[in-house]
Amino acid sequence: MQVGNDQICEYICSSDCSCNAYSYSTSGECLLWNGDLIDLSRIPNNSRQVVFNIKLSERSNKGKKKPLLVGLAASITSAIFLCGTCCYFLWRTKLKEKGILGKKKFREILLFESATDLSKPGTSSNKGQQKKCAVELKFFKLRELKAVTDNFSPHNKVGEGGFGSVFKGQLLDGQKIAVKRLSTQSQQGISEFKTEALLIAKLQHRNLVRFLGCCVEDEEKMLIYEYMPNKSLDYFIFDESRKSLLDWKKRYEIIIGIARGILYLHQDSRLRIIHRDLKASNILLDEDMNPKISDFGTARIFSGNQNEDKTNRVVRTYAYMSPEYARAGLFSIKSDVFSFGVILLEIISGTKNTVSYTSDSPPNLIRRAWELWNDGKAFELVDSSIVDSCSSEEALRCILVGLLCLQLNAADRPTMSTILYMLRIEATVPSPKQPFITPNSDSIITEITSSSINEVTITAPDVR
Template sequence: MNESKNGWNLAYTAPRDSCDNYAQCGPNGICRISKIPVCKCLKGFTPRSQQDWDLQDWSGGSIRTRPLNCQNRDGFVKVGANFPDMLQFQLNTSMSLNECQTQCSKSCSCTAYATPLISDGVSGCLMWFGDLIDIREPPGADSNINIDIHLPVSELESINDLDKKKKRPTKLIFILTTVGVLISGLILGGTLLKIRLTRQGEVQNTEDLELPLFDLATLSAATVNFSSENMIGEGGFGPVYLGNLSDGQGIAVKRLSKTSRQGLEEFKNEVNLIAKLQHRNLVRLLGCCTQGEERMLIYEFMQNKSLDNFIFDQDRRTILSWPKRFDIIMGIARGLLYLHHDSRLKIIHRDLKTSNILLDENLNPKISDFGLARIVGGDQGTARTKRVIGTYGYMAPEYAFDGKFCVKSDVFSMGVVLLEIVSGKKNRGFSHMNHSHNLLEHAWLLWKEDKALELMDECLKDSFVECQVKRCIHVGLLCVQKYTEDRPVMSSVLFMLGSEEGANLPDPKEPGFFMGGSSSNEETSKADPNTNTVTVTDLEAR
């Protein structure tokens, strides 16, 4: 691995594996990091292209071996796996396990079902429709996470016959077969590798890919010498410029400001964290520049800039109808769920806000700015810091006051973002003619008075779906509850957002009123207007 002149390594070093890559095995494939090959079709499915599959190109995924009957003559096979991405799903909290299975078996478009635990003692019927994306086999054989795949009876009989045959071999046959498979696997693996390298024309070590380095001259030419006309934004890290490479590709160049409170540590952190994150709702990092004193990050360009440029703008907010806002909410939730759950190690963003949600040409959301993000071990509930950095109005109380952070801190920020999207109002700086409460307090008062719809942005009156708006406000208030143990995890947030009308959701408790009674009371800080830094003293790291 090459090291830069500044003495630190730009290679992605966080402990990850190929199954962390989004949709590694394509539609209806399952990723098994401890197996060879790593990808396998789900039971009842076969590779869409056997030729690509033989070359270990799994992106095309798998298709059904036999079509569903859908006339009560279908069945299900249980697969130990994490829940697929919530692209097309339906949640009903009032259905029993048997009712869930019956409902799914009646629909040819229902691909699988599961019974997730929504909250203490409350489960439900979760059904997926269409292709199953981003499935991973959980580590260990004792996992209690299962999904039931919808298959025709003829396919189930084939699977059962195959399972019976697998149990017949004697110990000697089993040993000989195992040795033979290993030898054949080594020979076949070497042959396939040679074919693949010949096809690609070069050797690629995908596990040790380094982040591409851009030279200063290329970026200077792309941004017209970092002209003010090309500056499209500015945050705690520094200014962001629009650039165009020689091949016509649009890029966004984030340049570390010499006066920024974020520095080398945040720069390295963002490089290491986001370099290999692959999800449709996370912004893609293309490379970086460390030439001389420069510290720059190069991203894919998002044509519509950030979410706050729409929902808080008097004219552009009308572009985001309620269906589009709901799609954006669901996209943000999926991206955050990927960070918290679908990566092998939990990633806590720590600065989720509307200005860090970028929108592509189709107004699809992508979470950005990972300079403050942190990796915590899967068994680590809460971490602590003496240096609290984030944005007032989005910080969870435990983080702002005590420097404690966990996935539930991001959930709090998600709740603020959700309520801002629904209302079109900022939490920090919110004003009302009848009181001086912030947006969270205002939403809470309306909820208690059964006037939740009054929170909705008035420009949505011709496009809103009442049950969806109320559910989003309900879930938003659950996310911003004062105590971490009361807030749901992101998987539950996504389930609740997609649940049917009338679903039995828990009642929210009082939100965290950490900003004080008056929204006009600005906190004292020397940080830039977008990102605030607070030093918490006399704290011990955990």
């Protein structure tokens, strides 16, 4: 067939459904193949190579494939976008679970029935009591606490200790708060944090600091309390310029308030609590100088018929520590009674009880009180700044009760209910036996080492 050029040959073949291939010669002749291609060796020598019609079909369908490819690309793009969006929201969810939404998981951890380490484990009565006392905690957001404390500004810091720092702030409703922010290097771990959050949330008494909630977000662990504008008891009674602000009447009211708070812990609350860290720095004062017991990180719960327990880790301020606790890790309500006796003498005298480090050191407060009592000069123990306002009868009664609280044998110490009775009512008070006299440091180490294999940590009397 003589037609012309390769475009014409291509057109002719593509127009014929039975044409399977074409070629053309240099002389302008088109060669078309219809049916099966059996022998292509007979192509004239002057012909170009054979062009199969399938290529013609591909060329003719190029325009049709372009929209298909565009649609496919759009689908893939949409799928990638959808997958990326899902991944983003999944990442946000995980982030929230770790932060704000993680409070739900932490709340479950803080449920009282899971806090078996707070009391003696293995007793069914304890577990039943724990479930009855489960409490819902309020969780604050980190951004909210940053806002009310000016991002934990140094000028809002009101206290500091081994646990971290305490910052003051004011919520939108006007309530003033104290934020106890645990540092990452804090000696108070998650167990102590959990203990304090659980216990103080369940306890309601006018002489216990009021717990408002906690914050567990990112790496932060914080406890939020009502703000105590007058700081702690030691801030006043151990400072020469401020101790005169507390006359005898106010000091006596503080003594009674502390005793009431401890009695509530030991007897009147739903839980029987042993505080284990009573000291002047843990007695906070509100705007009216009313005492409120704080810091329950090392507290323990006793079951109804339990009288004492033992710990392998003794961590407390030695000047307030009962001898059985220091020697063998034994603690009971009488351990708190001993600590209360030290605080009582400190309030009366305005003097801090200390550990004697050398044999020629001045006698500590307990030894001095005992010697003055034996010499009939107990009133000399009274702080000189309050002598004029002091009732000698009340002061001597308080000193006597303090010495009874400091008996070497725990069984000889009165309970808090008896102590309150003796302090408030003119009743016959028994004479004290010799109290536990703190030895020098060498004797302390020898006594503890020989009597116990417990891990003992002696901290400074003032930790704030």
